[in-house]
Amino acid sequence: MSSVLDQLYASALDGCRCAFPDGGDVRIARAPGRVNVIGEHTDYNGLPVLPTAIDREIAIAFTVSESVEVTLTNIDSRFTKKSFVLSDTIEPFDRGDWGNYAKAAGQALWRWAAENSPKSLPLKGFRGCAGGTIPPGSGLSSSSAMVVASAFAFIAANDLGIGREELAGLLARAERYVGTEGGGMDQAASILSKPGCVLRIDFRPLKAQPVPLPDDCMFVIANSMVEANKAGQARLAYNTRVVECRLGVRMLKTIARDDYPEVDSAVLLGDVMRTVPTWRAAIDDLPDGALDLADVAEFCGEKESEMRENCLKLRDGSLLDEPAGGFQVKKRCRHVLTEAERVSLAASAMSEGRLADLGCYMNDSHESCASDYEVSCEELDRLVGVLRRNGALGARLTGAGFGGCAVASVTRQGAEELLKGAQRDYYGSFNGDIESVLFECVASGGAGVIIGR
Numbered sequence: 001m002s003s004v005l006d007q008l009y010a011s012a013l014d015g016c017r018c019a020f021p022d023g024g025d026v027r028i029a030r031a032p033g034r035v036n037v038i039g040e041h042t043d044y045n046g047l048p049v050l051p052t053a054i055d056r057e058i059a060i061a062f063t064v065s066e067s068v069e070v071t072l073t074n075i076d077s078r079f080t081k082k083s084f085v086l087s088d089t090i091e092p093f094d095r096g097d098w099g100n101y102a103k104a105a106g107q108a109l110w111r112w113a114a115e116n117s118p119k120s121l122p123l124k125g126f127r128g129c130a131g132g133t134i135p136p137g138s139g140l141s142s143s144s145a146m147v148v149a150s151a152f153a154f155i156a157a158n159d160l161g162i163g164r165e166e167l168a169g170l171l172a173r174a175e176r177y178v179g180t181e182g183g184g185m186d187q188a189a190s191i192l193s194k195p196g197c198v199l200r201i202d203f204r205p206l207k208a209q210p211v212p213l214p215d216d217c218m219f220v221i222a223n224s225m226v227e228a229n230k231a232g233q234a235r236l237a238y239n240t241r242v243v244e245c246r247l248g249v250r251m252l253k254t255i256a257r258d259d260y261p262e263v264d265s266a267v268l269l270g271d272v273m274r275t276v277p278t279w280r281a282a283i284d285d286l287p288d289g290a291l292d293l294a295d296v297a298e299f300c301g302e303k304e305s306e307m308r309e310n311c312l313k314l315r316d317g318s319l320l321d322e323p324a325g326g327f328q329v330k331k332r333c334r335h336v337l338t339e340a341e342r343v344s345l346a347a348s349a350m351s352e353g354r355l356a357d358l359g360c361y362m363n364d365s366h367e368s369c370a371s372d373y374e375v376s377c378e379e380l381d382r383l384v385g386v387l388r389r390n391g392a393l394g395a396r397l398t399g400a401g402f403g404g405c406a407v408a409s410v411t412r413q414g415a416e417e418l419l420k421g422a423q424r425d426y427y428g429s430f431n432g433d434i435e436s437v438l439f440e441c442v443a444s445g446g447a448g449v450i451i452g453r
């Protein structure tokens with residue numbers, strides 16, 4: 001185990017014993033962040049991804065409380081103490097508040113227990129101290145790790161018998177509590193990953209298959225140092241992409257329905273891909289450029305008001321504002337479906353040790369994320385260029401984008417040169433700890449609970 005993680009556990013334990021000196025046994029619920037090798041913005045379209053857990057984590061040292069109350073402190077004093085009461089409907093704190101991630105897990109498990117284990121109700125809360133080594137807003141899923149770590153604390157406190165795959169699905173839905181329309185990749189990667197492997201995750205039904213990393217292959221993670229603000233602009237841009245994909249489903253159904261009537265039951269772009277073998281031609285037939293909702297409605301022969309209600313509604317019940325520049329449906333569909341194809345190709349390349357091919361798919365993925373999905377930014381494009389020039393076989397943004405990290409594949413032999421070159425060419429003027437922004441990815445195992453020492 002890395003000494004950085006040992007230090008994290010020790011600080012969380014100290015924090016817990018200090019804040020709650022009268023508490024009983026202390027355990028640690030830990031959940032890793034993840035890096036996604038390829039398959040960006042495919043999960044909420046029901047299409048596969050290829051992430052792995054990393055050796056950066058959220059850890060919560062906790063003692064069980066004998067009531068429904070949860071009290072959470074944090075090693076990092078920027079995150080102030082939070083208390084709340086568990087129930088099946090927990091009022092969120094203000095948007096962006098870190099306590100909402102614990103609330104999301106608590107509410108979801110309460111509802112799960114009501115259906116599957118009513119004797120466990122009322123659930124017991126916990127008193128704990130959280131800390132983490134995943135930089136927030138870096139595209140490495142610090143928020144999902146917080147949800148997952150909280151869930152493991154609740155599960156341990158109440159002895160809930162929920163399986164890992166079921167939990168992954170439950171927490172993917174649970175995290176929508178914070179207002180993002182996310183897919184299920186982050187939670188599944190944090191819960192189901194296996195050391196030394198990446199995970200090919202398919203959705204509906206959730207299935208995770210470990211793909212061992214070839215001996216000679218490793219991944220490097222590099223932070224662009226542009227923080228993607230999950231509670232603000234990045235959230236809006238993300239939700240807009242989700243809506244554009246929904247509009248794409250409607251339009252592609254309109255195009256393909258005569259030849260492939262099965263497409264009529266499609267809900268997600270993944271369903272369209274499965275039922276329309278000529279999906280590439282169907283995408284070519286979509287109109288180019290920006291579309292108003294009225295244009296989309298007319299194309300599909302639907303009423304604009306119905307289209308708004310069916311496609312623009314977010315999980316919290318609010319309606320997405322139409323983006324000033326209109327919806328980009330064709331480009332978004334093209335990214336998502338070609339990206340799904342790249343995931344399968346990359347997984348095969350990896351299991352057959354074809355590293356150069358894997359690198360090419362990663363490069364193509366970045367280009368598609370940048371030009372068709374428009375989730376990159378200047379700094380990420382520059383960073384990806386630096387990584388490629390310094391020996392990466394492939395490099396791309398990872399996670400939602402709009403800032404955050406890039407991931408590069410490299411041979412073991414080339415790793416040192418890559419790290420040195422990237423440090424020189426991208427982080428020249430950075431005077432912090434370089435390992436906090438540029439580091440080797442250690443493909444790690446999924447979340448769990450360990451005994452506090």
Ligand code: GLA
Binds near residue numbers: 141182400
């Ligand atoms: C965020 C979401 C994930 C996924 C990625 C993009 O990390 O939480 O579900 O959609 O963005 O691939």
